[in-house]
Amino acid sequence: MDDIRSYTPDELKKILEGYGEKPYRAGQVFSWLHEKKVSDFEEMSNISKEIRRRLAEDYEIYRLKTAEVLSSKKDGTKKFLYELSDGNLIESVFMKYREWNSACISSQAGCDMGCAFCASGLDGCVRSLRAAEMLDEIYTMEEYTGEKIGSVVVMGSGEPLLLFDELLRFIEILTCKGGKNLSQRSITVSTCGIVPKIKELADRELAINLAISLHAATDEKRRQIMPVAKRYSIEELMEACSYYFEKTGRRLTFEYALMEGFNDGEEDAGALGALLAGKNCHVNLIPVNPVKEAGFARPDSGKARRFKVRLENFGINVTIRRELGSDIDGACGQLRRKYR
Ligand code: SAH
Numbered sequence: 462m463d464d465i466r467s468y469t470p471d472e473l474k475k476i477l478e479g480y481g482e483k484p485y486r487a488g489q490v491f492s493w494l495h496e497k498k499v500s501d502f503e504e505m506s507n508i509s510k511e512i513r514r515r516l517a518e519d520y521e522i523y524r525l526k527t528a529e530v531l532s533s534k535k536d537g538t539k540k541f542l543y544e545l546s547d548g549n550l551i552e553s554v555f556m557k558y559r560e561w562n563s564a565c566i567s568s569q570a571g572c573d574m575g576c577a578f579c580a581s582g583l584d585g586c587v588r589s590l591r592a593a594e595m596l597d598e599i600y601t602m603e604e605y606t607g608e609k610i611g612s613v614v615v616m617g618s619g620e621p622l623l624l625f626d627e628l629l630r631f632i633e634i635l636t637c638k639g640g641k642n643l644s645q646r647s648i649t650v651s652t653c654g655i656v657p658k659i660k661e662l663a664d665r666e667l668a669i670n671l672a673i674s675l676h677a678a679t680d681e682k683r684r685q686i687m688p689v690a691k692r693y694s695i696e697e698l699m700e701a702c703s704y705y706f707e708k709t710g711r712r713l714t715f716e717y718a719l720m721e722g723f724n725d726g727e728e729d730a731g732a733l734g735a736l737l738a739g740k741n742c743h744v745n746l747i748p749v750n751p752v753k754e755a756g757f758a759r760p761d762s763g764k765a766r767r768f769k770v771r772l773e774n775f776g777i778n779v780t781i782r783r784e785l786g787s788d789i790d791g792a793c794g795q796l797r798r799k800y801r
Contacts, residue, residue, distance in 0.1 A: 464546075464593035465520035466494045469633050480515050488639055490516075495640030498600055500524050525597045527605065531789040531796070538786030541602060542796050545570065545594060549587050550797045552617055553598040556785050561611030566598040568628065569619025574653050576674075577686040578718060580752045580798060581618035589624040592631040599641070613643065616651040616672070618797070622658035632669065645669045651716065656693040659701040663708040671705055672714040672745070673698065677724050678732035686723075695736070706741060713742045718749040719765055720757040730768045734775035744772060747782045 468476065473487040486508065493505045502508075502517040526544040533539070537557040544550055549570040556563045572579070573586040595615075603610055613635065615621045621628050628650065635643050645668035652659065653674045662671070675695075677683035683690035702713050715737065719725045737744065746769060748759035760768070765781055772779045 462519070462521045464523050464591060465490075465516065466522060466593035466596060466634075467591045467627070467630060469630055470637060470639070476516075476519075477512070480512055482509075482512050486512070491637070492639045494522070495596070495634060495637065498604075523593070523597075525594065525601050527601060529796070530605065531786075533786040533789045535788055536785050538789065539602075539606065540786065540789055540796055541598070541605070543598060543601065545590075551590070551594075551598070552797050553602060554617070554786070555602045555606060555610075562606075562608050563612045563614060564599050564602055564610045565614045565616050566595055567617030567619050568595060568615050568621040568624060572619050573623075574620050575688045576653065576676075578676075578720060578749055578752060578755045578757045580754070583752075583754055583798065586619065589619065589627065592627050592634060595627075595631045596634060596641075599635070611643075612647040612649070614649040614651065614672075616649070620653055620655065621650050622652045622655040622662065625658055625661065629665065632667065649714070653687060653689045654693055654698045654701075655689070656697050656701045659698075660704055663701075663705040666708055668709065668711060670711055670714065671702075671709075672716055673702060674718075675715045675733075676718050676720075678729060678736045682724060682729075686720075699736070699740075702742075703740075713740075715742055715744050716747060717744055718747045719760050719768060720749045721760045721764075723757065725760045725764055725768055727771065730771035734772050734777060737772075737777050738775040742778070744777055744779045745782055746779060748784075 470487055470491050473490055474484040477486050478484055489507055490505065493499050499505060500522055502513045505513055523546040527541060528544045529542040531540040539555040541553045542550055551567040551570050553567060554565040569589045570587040571584055572581040575582045599610055599613060632648060635641050636645055649670040649672055651672040651674060676686060680690060680694050683695060706713060746765060748765055749757050751758055769779045769781055
């Protein structure tokens with residue numbers, strides 16, 4: 462059965478109208494689901510018994526089961542392992558920043574993109590998540606920690622642009638007044654670079670942030686570590702990125718995982734600098750999280766800093782990602798694999 466929380470306010474209206482109920486009731490049901498976060502239709506006390514019964518007959522509310530939580534003693538980062546209704550496992554991360562808390566959520570159980578350095582893709586993708594499941598990653602985190610989440614990054618396992626419609630539903634519900642009411646600007650979606658979907662997203666003209674997992678500045682190198690690069694060239698990707706910026710006015714972020722001896726050299730920095738110079742963007746350098754099966758190591762911090770300076774010499778805005786939760790880590794997707 463479908464989780465009713467995957468439906469937008471307009472869709473809820475149609476469902477209720479189908480039951481012969483007044484459409485304004487949709488707002489009340491929405492608030493029970495996304496503000497009060499009930500787990501049972503019976504709790505919706507201002508909705509008639511008959512409608513509650515019909516809803517319960519046709520839909521379910523499935524709250525994620527928290528299978529495990531790892532808490533960092535250093536910085537308050539928490540890694541959540543959740544069990545979906547069909548027993549699949551996903552990971553999310555709660556991060557504390559000075560001004561707000563951030564949630565990094567998964568969009569799929571596993572991943573099919575097969576990037577060589579990533580643990581999420583080692584066993585392929587089992588299935589994409591529904592909007593309700595992505596929302597519940599956040600809701601459950603807020604309940605568990607007792608803290609509000611101020612920004613969301615769709616940067617856990619999975620390729621979010623492959624579940625395009627469901628992702629848009631998730632964003633719409635997350636930014637609804639009657640629900641969590643997050644601003645679009647507080648949401649970041651990260652993609653390995655599905656070019657046609659980047660353009661489609663641009664056409665929606667949302668104010669969300671887009672992060673592109675680049676990791677190499679030449680097609681030749683990128684193809685060695687990211688199968689998606691065989692489908693779309695860096696030139697096509699850059700063109701889609703420019704289009705996204707034109708349409709939305711949102712500055713893009715390029716993610717670049719530094720891998721010792723592979724993409725962290727002087728020439729690599731030069732190629733990346735030449736590629737991005739003059740573009741309105743931000744580069745996030747991430748010392749790679751070593752995944753046992755992948756065999757990539759991170760450069761020492763001096764080398765990472767030199768890479769950063771070289772890029773800055775091209776006039777590019779660069780940060781080295783601050784490491785959070787290093788004591789509970791294991792790279793992306795590793796907790797799930799360990800558990801299985
Ligand atoms: N599929 C999307 C989102 C999930 S991956 C994407 O590719 O962007 C989220 C980010 O983590 C990506 O930038 C990805 O390249 C990066 N990542 C994956 N494995 C990593 C590792 N072992 N070390 C550092 N970054 C990694």
